[in-house]
Amino acid sequence: MTTVTRRTELKEAARRFHALSDSTRLRLVLALADGERCVCELMDLMGAAQSRLSFHLRVLKEAGVVRDRRDGRWVYYTLESDVLEGMADLLQAAGQGRWRPRSLRVRGGLVLSGVTGGDSSCCGPDGND
Numbered sequence: 001m002t003t004v005t006r007r008t009e010l011k012e013a014a015r016r017f018h019a020l021s022d023s024t025r026l027r028l029v030l031a032l033a034d035g036e037r038c039v040c041e042l043m044d045l046m047g048a049a050q051s052r053l054s055f056h057l058r059v060l061k062e063a064g065v066v067r068d069r070r071d072g073r074w075v076y077y078t079l080e081s082d083v084l085e086g087m088a089d090l091l092q093a094a095g096q097g098r099w100r101p102r103s104l105r106v107r108g109g110l111v112l113s114g115v116t117g118g119d120s121s122c123c124g125p126d127g128n129d
Helices: 003-019 023-032 039-046 050-062 081-095
Strands: 066-071 074-079 103-105 111-113
Touching: 003 050, 003 081, 023 039, 023 050, 023 066, 023 074, 039 050, 039 074, 050 066
Parallel strands: none
Antiparallel strands: 066 074, 103 111
C-alpha cells in the first residue's frame, strides 16, 4: 500500500471514528443494528426531536456509516455494515499488532519511524521517561 493510500485510508477512518464519538450517534447505530428504521421510529426510540436526530444522522451519513432511502415523505436509515466491519478490522489489526504505520507525526514535530514499542530513546531503559 502506498503512503498516499495509507494516509487517505487513515483520514477516512478518523472521520468515521469521529462520527461515532458522540453517545447519541452511538445509540443511533445500535438502534439501526436490527435493520432499517424510519426517522419517526428513531424519534420514538431515542426520545429526541426530529431536528436533533437529523443533525446526528447527517453526520453519520456524511461519514459513510449509514445510508438513507426516501419512500414518499418518509426517510429510512440503515447501517453501512461493510464500513463498520472495516472499522472493526482496523481496530482488530491494531490490537493484534498487525498494523503499523511507517511513521507517525506527533505534536512537537517529533517523528517516530518504525517504532513498535519499547525501543524509543525517549523512554528507554535508562529511565528517561
